[in-house]
Amino acid sequence: MSALVYLPLLVPVLAAAAARPLAARLEPRLATWLLTATTVALAAFSTAALALMTASALARSPLLAALGDYSQPVLRRGDPVPALAGMAAALLLTAAAVAVAVVIRARARALAESYRRAASMAPGGRVVVVPGHSIEAYALPGSPGRIVVSGRLLDVLNDRGRAALLAHEHAHLAGRHHLFTSVAHLAAAANPLLLPVARAVDYTVERWADERAAAITGDRRLVASTIGQVALLTAPRPARPRATLAITGARGLSVSLAWAGPVPRRVAALLAPPPRRQLTLLAIVAILILTAGASAVEAARDLHALLEFAQTAG
Amino acid sequence: MSDEEPARDTGPGTPRRPPGALEAEVMDVLRAAGAPLSPGQVRERLAARQLEELSYSTVVTIVSRLHAKGLLERERTGRAFAYRPVDDASLAASQMRQALQAGTDHGAVLSRFVSGLSGRDARLLRQLLGEDEDQPG
Numbered sequence: 355m356s357a358l359v360y361l362p363l364l365v366p367v368l369a370a371a372a373a374r375p376l377a378a379r380l381e382p383r384l385a386t387w388l389l390t391a392t393t394v395a396l397a398a399f400s401t402a403a404l405a406l407m408t409a410s411a412l413a414r415s416p417l418l419a420a421l422g423d424y425s426q427p428v429l430r431r432g433d434p435v436p437a438l439a440g441m442a443a444a445l446l447l448t449a450a451a452v453a454v455a456v457v458i459r460a461r462a463r464a465l466a467e468s469y470r471r472a473a474s475m476a477p478g479g480r481v482v483v484v485p486g487h488s489i490e491a492y493a494l495p496g497s498p499g500r501i502v503v504s505g506r507l508l509d510v511l512n513d514r515g516r517a518a519l520l521a522h523e524h525a526h527l528a529g530r531h532h533l534f535t536s537v538a539h540l541a542a543a544a545n546p547l548l549l550p551v552a553r554a555v556d557y558t559v560e561r562w563a564d565e566r567a568a569a570i571t572g573d574r575r576l577v578a579s580t581i582g583q584v585a586l587l588t589a590p591r592p593a594r595p596r597a598t599l600a601i602t603g604a605r606g607l608s609v610s611l612a613w614a615g616p617v618p619r620r621v622a623a624l625l626a627p628p629p630r631r632q633l634t635l636l637a638i639v640a641i642l643i644l645t646a647g648a649s650a651v652e653a654a655r656d657l658h659a660l661l662e663f664a665q666t667a668g
Numbered sequence: 669m670s671d672e673e674p675a676r677d678t679g680p681g682t683p684r685r686p687p688g689a690l691e692a693e694v695m696d697v698l699r700a701a702g703a704p705l706s707p708g709q710v711r712e713r714l715a716a717r718q719l720e721e722l723s724y725s726t727v728v729t730i731v732s733r734l735h736a737k738g739l740l741e742r743e744r745t746g747r748a749f750a751y752r753p754v755d756d757a758s759l760a761a762s763q764m765r766q767a768l769q770a771g772t773d774h775g776a777v778l779s780r781f782v783s784g785l786s787g788r789d790a791r792l793l794r795q796l797l798g799e800d801e802d803q804p805g
Contacts, residue, residue, distance in 0.1 A: 464777045487741050491781035519781055526779040536777065559779065582797045585782040589790040611792070617782055618792040625796065 359406055359653035362399035365646035366547035369396055369639075373554035376639065378619070381629045382561035383529075388639060389555045390534045393541035393548050395643045399650040400545045404447040406653050411440020413661060425664045450544045457543040461536045465495065472496020480527075481520060483508060489587050491519055499527035510587065511580065518567050518580040525566035531559035557616050564620055565628070578624035585617045690722075694730050695739065695753060704743060704750035707731055 369392055377385050414437065472494045475482050481501045484490065490504040501523040508516060526532070535556050542552035564581070568574040611622055623629070697713045698705055705713070707727040715721055731751045734740040742749040785793065 461777065468777050492778045494778050522781060523779070531779060532777045556776075563779070579797060581782060582793050585785050585793060586790060588782065589785040589787075589793075614792050615783070615786055615789040617785055618789050618796060621793060621796050 358649040358656070359403050361649035362396070362403040362646040362653075365642055366396045366400060366545055366551075368642055369393075370547055370550040372639070372642075373551040374557075376635060377554040377558050377561070378623070379629065379632055380558075380635060381631055382558045382565050384631060384636075385558040386531075386534050386555060386562055388636070389551055389558060390538050392639060392643060393538045393551050393555070396551075396646055397541035397544040397548055399646040400547075401447070401450060402650045403653060404443045404450070406650075406657055407440050407443035408447055410657055410660075411437055411444065413664075414440075453543040453546075454540060457540050461540070465532070465536070468494050469496045472498070472500045475500055480524070489584065491523060491584065493523040493526040493531075495527065495530070495532045501527070507584065507587075511583070514571065514573070514576055515580040515583065518571050518573075518577045519584070521567035521570040522563045522577070525563035526559065529559070529562060529566075531562065534559055557619070560616060560620055561623060564624055568624060568628075574624045574628070578621045581617065581624070582621050690726075690730055691734060693717075694727070694734065698740065698751060698753050701752075704745070704752040706745065706748045706750050708748070710751070 373389060377389065380388065473496060480498060481503060483503055483505050485505045487506050488504050489507050489510075490502060491507055492502055494500045494502055501520060503519070503523075507519075511519060535552070538548075538552035538555040542548040564577055568577045571577065611619060693714060694710060697710055697717070701709075701713070707724060710731065711722055711724055711727045714727070731740060731742075731749075735742055735751065739754055740751045741754050742751045744750075
C-alpha cells in the first residue's frame with residue numbers, strides 16, 4: 355500500500371482552512387450543499403483510509419497471515435505503513451465509531467423531542483406566539499414545523515421587521531436546514547478535523563435563510579437591520595461607549611470582521627451586494643474532494659494487489 | 669418598594685406554613701387575578717381569602733423570590749412592580765430552547781434567529797448599522 359493512504363487524512367485540514375472563506379464568498383444555498391457534501395465525502399474517505407491502514411496492520415499479524423496464507427516478508431516489504439501507524443489507525447477508527455454513535459444519538463433525540471413539542475402545540479398556525487418578556491425566535495423542525503416567537507419580540511419589531519423575521523425562520527423550515535447541519539456535524543464526529551467545515555454549514559444555513567428573507571421582503575437592508583436590532587436587544591449593554599471605537603472606518607471594520615461571530619458577518623453580508631456563483635472556488639473544492647477520493651481508492655487497490663501478491667508468494 | 673418594617677410573624681392564631689405553601693398561595697392569587705398585581709394587591713387578596721395575614725415585606729419577599737425563579741414576570745407600574753405569572757407556553761419556550769440546544773454542536777436542531785453576541789460582536793454590529801444609517805437614502 356502506498357503512502358497515498360495518508361492523503362485522505364490530510365485533505366480535511368485544507369478543507370477546514372478553506373471552509374470559512376468559502377462560506378463567506380459563495381452563494382449561501384450552493385455553499386451549504388457544497389460544504390455539507392464536502393464533510394460527508396472527506397469523512398468517508400478518511401474513515402476508509404483508517405480502515406485500510408487497520409486492515410494492512412491486521413494482515414501482518416502472524417495469526418491472520420497464517421489464516422490468509424500471506425507471505426509476511428512480502429507484506430512487510432511492500433507496505434509503507436508502519437505497524438505503529440496501523441495500531442493508531444485502529445484506535446482512531448474505534449474512536450470515530452463511538453463519536454458518530456454519540457452524535458447520532460444526541461441529534462436523533464433532539465429531533466424527536468423537537469417533533470414531539472411541535473406536534474403538541476396548538477393545531478393550525480405555523481407561527482406560535484408565546485407571551486412573555488423574553489426575546490425568543492426560533493424554528494422548530496416538526497410535522498408541521500413551527501416558528502416560535504415571543505410576544506415581546508413581535509411588539510418590538512414593526513410590520514416589516516416581523517415579515518423579515520418570519521421569512522427567515524420559514525426558510526429554515528422549508529429548506530430543512532437542520533438536516534444539513536446534522537449531517538455535517540455527524541461527518542465531523544467521524545473526523546474532528548472537519549469541525550470547522552461543519553460550523554461553516556451552521557453559518558451558511560443562516561445566510562441562506564437571510565437571503566431568502568431578503569428575496570421575499572425585497573429589501574436586504576431591512577433584513578440586516580432586523581437581525582442587528584434583535585441581536586442588540588439580547589446583547590449586554592456597553593458600560594461606556596469608547597470614543598476610539600466610534601470613529602473606526604470601514605477599513606478597520608473589514609479587518610475585525612475576520613474574527614467576528616456569525617451575527618456581524620451576516621449583517622455585513624446583507625449590506626454588501628448579493629453573492630454570486632464563483633466557479634473558480636467550486637473547482638478548487640471539487641479538486642480537493644477528488645484528490646482525497648482518488649487517493650483512498652488508489653490505496654485500497656494497492657493493498658488489494660499487495661495482499662494478492664503476498665498470497666501467491668506465501 | 670417596601671415601606672413597612674418587616675413583620676415576619678403571620679399574626680396570632682395563624683399556624684405557620686412552610687414557605688413553599690406560601691409561594692403556591694401567591695401564585696394561585698396571581699393566576700386567578702388575570703392581570704398584573706402589585707405586592708399590596710396580592711396581600712389584600714390573600715387577606716380576603718382569609719388564608720394569611722402577611723406583612724407587605726413578606727409578600728414582596730415571596731414575589732421577588734418567584735420572580736428570581738422565573739415563575740413571575742414583572743413590569744413597573746408607578747413606584748412599584750406589578751407581577752403576573754409567566755404562562756406555561758412562555759416557560760416552555762425558553763426551556764425548550766435550552767433543552768434542544770444542549771451540547772451546542774451535538775444537539776442543536778432548532779435554528780435561532782440570532783445567536784448570542786459577544787461584547788466585541790455587539791460593538792461591531794453597532795458600527796455596521798451605524799454606518800449604514802449614516803448613509804443618505
